[in-house]
C-alpha cells in the first residue's frame with residue numbers, strides 16, 4: 001500500500017514544529033510497510049491536489065498567511081476537486097483558518113479564506129490571545145479520545161458547524177471557548193500545534209486511515225507500540241489536571 005502526501009507551503013507555514021506531523025505520518029506508515037511519498041509545494045509551484053491522498057497545511061503567523069493566501073486561493077478548484085475525490089485534509093492553525101470565509105487581523109486587515117467552510121476568524125481582541133497548553137476530548141471516526149497540544153493564536157474562529165473536539169483545558173476556537181477546531185469525515189482543522197501528532201498517535205492513525213481510504217477502502221491498521229507517546233500525553237493531561 002502507498003499514500004501520497006501533499007505538504008503545502010512547507011517553507012512558510014511551519015509554526016511550533018508542525019513539520020513533525022509529517023515525520024510522524026511517514027514513520028508510522030513505514031513501520032507498517034506502507035509506502036509514504038511526500039511532495040512539498042510552495043508559492044507558484046504546480047500541484048494537482050486531487051492526485052494526493054492527504055493534503056497537509058501547517059500554521060503560520062499573520063505575516064505568512066498574508067504571503068500565501070492569494071496563491072492558496074488560486075488553488076481553490078484543485079482543492080475542491082481533491083475533496084470530491086476523497087483526499088483527506090489535515091490543517092493546523094493558520095492553515096485551518098484559511099479554509100474558512102476570512103481572516104481579520106489585529107490591524108483590521110482582512111484577507112479572504114478559501115470559503116470552503118462557513119466559519120470565519122477575527123483577531124481584533126488584543127487582550128485575549130489564546131495561548132498555552134491545551135487538552136481536548138474528541139470523537140472521530142467512531143473513536144473517542146483525549147488529545148493534547150499547544151495553541152498560540154490571536155484569531156478567534158466563530159460559526160464552526162462541526163468542531164473537532166470539546167475543550168477540557170485551554171481555549172480552542174475562541175478565548176476560553178468550549179470547542180476546538182473543525183472536523184468532518186475528510187477534514188481535520190485544529191489550533192493544536194505541539195506538533196499535534198507525536199503525542200496523539202491515535203489522530204495520526206485516523207489521518208493515515210483516511211488517506212488510505214481513497215484507494216484501498218476501509219483499512220484496519222496494524223497496532224504499533226505507542227507506550228512512550230501515550231505516556232507523554234498522559235504526563236501533559238495530568239499536568240493540566242484533566243486526568
Ligand code: GLN
Nearest residue numbers: 059060062093094154155
Ligand atoms: N496568525 C494566526 C493567529 O494568530 C494563526 C497563528 C498560528 O498559526 N499559530 O490567529
